[in-house]
Amino acid sequence: MATTDTGLGRTSRDTWLYRNRIKLAPWLFVAPALLFFAVYVIIPIFQSISISFYEWNGLYNAEGESTAEWVGLENYAKLLDDERFYVSLKNNVIWLVFYMLAVPIGLAIALFLNQTVTGIRLYKSLFFFPFVISQVVVGLIFGWFYNPDFGVIGSLWKAAFCEETINIVGNVTTKCSAPPPDILADENWATFAIIFAGLWPQIAYCMILYLTGLNNVSPDQIEAARLDGARGWRMLRHVILPQLAPATFLAIVVTVIGALRSFDMIAIMTRGGPFGSTNVLAYYMYETAISEYGDRYGYGSAIATVLFLIMLVYISYFLWRMYQDEKGR
Amino acid sequence: MTFSLKKSVAMLALSTTVSTAALAGDLVINFDDPNPGPKAGFEAAVEAFKKANPDVNVTVNINDREAHKTAIRNFLSADAPDITSWYPGNRMAPFVNAGLFEDVSDVWDANNFHEDLAAIKPTMTIDGKQWGVPYTYYQWGVYYRKDIFDKLNLAEPTNWDEFNAAAKTLMDAGVTPITIGTKYLWTAAGVFDYLNLRINGYEVHNDLTAGKIKYTDERIKNVFMTWKDMVDAGYFVDNHATMSWQEAIAPFANGDAAMYVMGNFSVDGYKNAGLTEDQIDYFQFPEITPGLARAEEAPADAFFIPSRAKNKEDARKFLAFIAQPDIQTEWNNTIGQLPINKNAQVGDSKFLKEGFETLSTASGLAQFYDRDAPAQMAKAGMEGFQEFMLDTSKMDAILERLDKVQDDVYN
Numbered sequence: 001m002a003t004t005d006t007g008l009g010r011t012s013r014d015t016w017l018y019r020n021r022i023k024l025a026p027w028l029f030v031a032p033a034l035l036f037f038a039v040y041v042i043i044p045i046f047q048s049i050s051i052s053f054y055e056w057n058g059l060y061n062a063e064g065e066s067t068a069e070w071v072g073l074e075n076y077a078k079l080l081d082d083e084r085f086y087v088s089l090k091n092n093v094i095w096l097v098f099y100m101l102a103v104p105i106g107l108a109i110a111l112f113l114n115q116t117v118t119g120i121r122l123y124k125s126l127f128f129f130p131f132v133i134s135q136v137v138v139g140l141i142f143g144w145f146y147n148p149d150f151g152v153i154g155s156l157w158k159a160a161f162c163e164e165t166i167n168i169v170g171n172v173t174t175k176c177s178a179p180p181p182d183i184l185a186d187e188n189w190a191t192f193a194i195i196f197a198g199l200w201p202q203i204a205y206c207m208i209l210y211l212t213g214l215n216n217v218s219p220d221q222i223e224a225a226r227l228d229g230a231r232g233w234r235m236l237r238h239v240i241l242p243q244l245a246p247a248t249f250l251a252i253v254v255t256v257i258g259a260l261r262s263f264d265m266i267a268i269m270t271r272g273g274p275f276g277s278t279n280v281l282a283y284y285m286y287e288t289a290i291s292e293y294g295d296r297y298g299y300g301s302a303i304a305t306v307l308f309l310i311m312l313v314y315i316s317y318f319l320w321r322m323y324q325d326e327k328g329r
Numbered sequence: 330m331t332f333s334l335k336k337s338v339a340m341l342a343l344s345t346t347v348s349t350a351a352l353a354g355d356l357v358i359n360f361d362d363p364n365p366g367p368k369a370g371f372e373a374a375v376e377a378f379k380k381a382n383p384d385v386n387v388t389v390n391i392n393d394r395e396a397h398k399t400a401i402r403n404f405l406s407a408d409a410p411d412i413t414s415w416y417p418g419n420r421m422a423p424f425v426n427a428g429l430f431e432d433v434s435d436v437w438d439a440n441n442f443h444e445d446l447a448a449i450k451p452t453m454t455i456d457g458k459q460w461g462v463p464y465t466y467y468q469w470g471v472y473y474r475k476d477i478f479d480k481l482n483l484a485e486p487t488n489w490d491e492f493n494a495a496a497k498t499l500m501d502a503g504v505t506p507i508t509i510g511t512k513y514l515w516t517a518a519g520v521f522d523y524l525n526l527r528i529n530g531y532e533v534h535n536d537l538t539a540g541k542i543k544y545t546d547e548r549i550k551n552v553f554m555t556w557k558d559m560v561d562a563g564y565f566v567d568n569h570a571t572m573s574w575q576e577a578i579a580p581f582a583n584g585d586a587a588m589y590v591m592g593n594f595s596v597d598g599y600k601n602a603g604l605t606e607d608q609i610d611y612f613q614f615p616e617i618t619p620g621l622a623r624a625e626e627a628p629a630d631a632f633f634i635p636s637r638a639k640n641k642e643d644a645r646k647f648l649a650f651i652a653q654p655d656i657q658t659e660w661n662n663t664i665g666q667l668p669i670n671k672n673a674q675v676g677d678s679k680f681l682k683e684g685f686e687t688l689s690t691a692s693g694l695a696q697f698y699d700r701d702a703p704a705q706m707a708k709a710g711m712e713g714f715q716e717f718m719l720d721t722s723k724m725d726a727i728l729e730r731l732d733k734v735q736d737d738v739y740n
Contacts (some may be wrong), residue, residue: 057423057427059424061427062406062428083730165503167504168504169477169480171583182571185568185569274570275719292395292704293707296705
């Protein structure tokens with residue numbers, strides 16, 4: 001087939017397509033993915049950025065024309081003066097910092113589970129289990145856990161500070177010297193409570209990354225280190241950890257991204273409440289643009305653009321690091 | 330005769346394409362409540378319409394309420410049905426202003442609706458024109474545990490002193506006066522609206538939601554001061570910020586709380602929680618400013634014609650049809666709410682009878698804070714109410730913040 005005569009005195013071997021086939025093949029395979037990535041990711045990013053310069057309630061009029069009105073940088077100016085925006089930004093930072101706990105805790109559990117004991121596979125599965133559950137379910141379960149009326153925290157509190165009595169209509173009720181803590185309704189604690197819930201699956205994820213990393217730790221080096229008298233902490237720090245660097249890098253990347261895109265747990269557990277104090281940028285954007293009381297597409301897009309820029313800084317850094325690593329090899 | 334699966338699927342596909350195509354006499358209706366009661370009421374009305382208009386081929390799409398709220402922005406401009414359900418008041422304003430809803434004043438003119446639906450006319454009107462036809466509304470007020478009140482020899486309070494005295498008696502007996510769940514915010518707006526309507530009246534409610542009065546205005550501050558007294562005295566249940574309105578029924582059903590400021594749709598919830606009709610009763614939110622004309626909260630649901638509808642002629646027939654007294658009577662009997670047409674019959678539940686009495690003698694009907702105020706203001710306002718209920722000392726900061734939002738929203 002490839003060698004048939006084209007009738008012009010040339011065979012198809014001479015065509016440009018044939019000569020460049022090695023270069024073209026990868027692009028051919030990547031093309032579908034690129035197309036979808038462009039349509040569903042790249043183009044929407046630029047659309048959001050452009051919408052952020054308009055004041056728009058998301059409606060097209062009967063003629064199908066957008067009702068958007070150009071306001072330039074006004075949405076961004078409003079952001080600077082928006083208390084809720086700063087609360088969301090601050091919460092994003094809190095998420096970033098505390099979500100990072102998943103990395104060392106994941107490492108600790110991985111080291112602990114990296115033993116040969118009967119039934120270790122079962123223990124590993126149990127620790128990995130939370131990552132398998134959907135975030136929405138995790139949010140629901142922790143919502144109940146924190147519930148002051150019937151949750152674990154509420155029950156413990158009641159056992160300590162409340163006593164059961166019979167109320168005026170003869171039903172059992174509890175009288176407490178102090179009401180049980182309503183964690184998800186407390187502006188100071190709610191964000192931490194959600195992060196704590198989010199850590200549960202994230203630790204499992206980091207643990208798996210480290211377990212795979214530990215499988216690749218070279219036994220010769222450990223042997224050699226032992227002969228040199230390294231044990232415990234010194235062994236971990238100077239021999240094991242350096243070999244786990246790729247796993248650590250990956251764990252940090254997924255945790256940072258996980259923290260920045262936190263949305264579902266917040267939607268399930270508090271819907272940004274009480275009074276917006278658990279909002280993060282992603283949820284605040286959803287709330288202003290497309291939720292029940294949101295019809296400010298321009299403003300929402302401005303928030304999305306800010307979040308995008310923050311992510312861009314991180315992601316570019318990580319991409320750059322990865323590129324350097326690949327080059328170095 | 331045997332059909333292959335392929336063939337029947339093909340035929341099914343064919344029949345759906347035919348029925349969604351824009352033939353004359355096709356009427357597509359988008360409705361927003363798949364719950365059993367509302368769905369049955371709507372479907373019965375559609376059946377009756379079909380019987381009266383056999384030449385019209387009606388297609389209904391029943392969507393989840395939340396999904397409908399998101400979808401309506403798209404389908405009004407992209408693929409408009411002939412009729413859609415939506416809310417009156419400020420909730421319809423964006424669509425009216427964008428020219429996406431059809432002016433249906435002619436339907437009102439032709440069917441004497443200006444008189445028969447007079448109670449709800451102001452909220453269906455923008456720029457002096459009517460934009461839709463309502464099919465139901467319901468009262469708000471105070472639902473209370475009659476057995477607890479009887480035990481403590483309490484009567485239905487009619488003014489603020491009696492209300493406070495009753496609350497004190499309840500607290501002395503170890504009962505929290507009022508249950509509420511503010512997780513989804515709008516419930517707190519019900520309390521705010523009633524305090525505002527009773528302290529300042531209907532005009533102030535309308536002016537506030539229209540952005541003509543500041544939140545730091547003395548009159549609005551008075552509302553918050555009264556509310557502060559209630560919160561600080563312990564009138565409301567603890568933990569309300571993590572409870573939905575349904576979860577807040579639990580202390581009410583258990584006898585730990587005695588009153589609930591709510592809409593009539595909640596009666597079903599009380600019964601599901603095990604209370605009998607003898608244990609619950611209803612009274613109008615008591616008078617606070619003596620002699621002030623009494624206005625009530627009465628949200629209505631309505632149908633609208635999108636301006637891109639293909640079959641506006643039959644859509645107009647349908648709108649005229651659903652406001653007929655007999656249709657409204659039957660529909661509202663099914664869903665346990667009140668018909669708007671004044672010639673319709675009210676169902677015989679005692680709550681509906683009292684509700685009808687309450688609303689038909691009211692001097693004005695408010696839609697509800699979140700329907701009367703624009704979305705952004707409503708959201709900020711209701712978050713403010715929740716924050717205030719959790720910590721009344723933040724009152725001034727909250728009011729100032731709401732003023733700032735108001736400046737942004739209304740100009």
